[in-house]
Amino acid sequence: MDRSGVSVLSTGTGTYADSTQRVLRNTYALLSVTLLFSAVVAWAVISMGLPRMNLIVMLVGYFGILFAVNRLQNSAWGVLAVFGLTGWLGYTMGGILEMYLRLPQGSSLIMQALGLTGLTFVGLSAFVVTTKRDFGFMGNFLALGSIAAFLLSLGSFFFNWSTGSLVASGLFVLISGGMILWQTSAIVNGGERNYISATVTLYLSLYNLFLSLLQLLGVASDD
Numbered sequence: 035m036d037r038s039g040v041s042v043l044s045t046g047t048g049t050y051a052d053s054t055q056r057v058l059r060n061t062y063a064l065l066s067v068t069l070l071f072s073a074v075v076a077w078a079v080i081s082m083g084l085p086r087m088n089l090i091v092m093l094v095g096y097f098g099i100l101f102a103v104n105r106l107q108n109s110a111w112g113v114l115a116v117f118g119l120t121g122w123l124g125y126t127m128g129g130i131l132e133m134y135l136r137l138p139q140g141s142s143l144i145m146q147a148l149g150l151t152g153l154t155f156v157g158l159s160a161f162v163v164t165t166k167r168d169f170g171f172m173g174n175f176l177a178l179g180s181i182a183a184f185l186l187s188l189g190s191f192f193f194n195w196s197t198g199s200l201v202a203s204g205l206f207v208l209i210s211g212g213m214i215l216w217q218t219s220a221i222v223n224g225g226e227r228n229y230i231s232a233t234v235t236l237y238l239s240l241y242n243l244f245l246s247l248l249q250l251l252g253v254a255s256d257d
Contacts, residue, residue: 060229072124079128086129210243
């Protein structure tokens with residue numbers, strides 16, 4: 035009886051662990067491919083000299099595609115929607131990077147921001163995967179913080195408020211780091227079973243982290 039119980043428990047634990055590893059593996063695989071796809075789109079925008087996207091058009095497209103991702107995340111079409119979202123943001127990023135490349139230290143700033151983003155992601159992800167710490171308690175705080183940072187960033191753009199823009203970038207750096215901890219923790223501890231939604235959360239965290247660091251580094255270098 036005891037031996038049978040142990041056997042069932044071991045099987046259940048093994049199934050649970052396998053499911054967690056599968057979600058984590060699929061998330062990182064899709065994240066890697068979509069990051070590469072986004073970078074290719076950004077490079078195409080720069081090399082072809084395509085026009086920068088209007089902010090209103092960008093936001094309408096972004097929220098529209100994000101809505102589609104949420105609706106399709108439980109089907110195979112969800113993967114295609116993720117590529118649509120990351121390609122759209124890649125186009126947006128291309129216009130921003132093209133602007134930075136015109137600066138005297140533009141290339142260096144981009145590489146620094148890219149390196150810091152990569153180190154942050156690897157470090158925070160490795161910490162959660164290794165320790166299996168639960169950061170689920172951060173969910174509500176991160177959601178409210180994201181809304182506040184977005185509204186501050188939007189207001190700073192329309193009112194040309196440079197200080198507000200810098201504050202928003204600083205908030206996005208903190209929130210993006212928190213999002214990486216929260217989402218990775220949700221996967222590792224069984225709270226996230228959909229690799230499509232997990233990929234979108236991590237991609238957006240990296241996107242915001244990279245662009246926020248790029249702006250802060252640009253200000254710090256007087257560019």
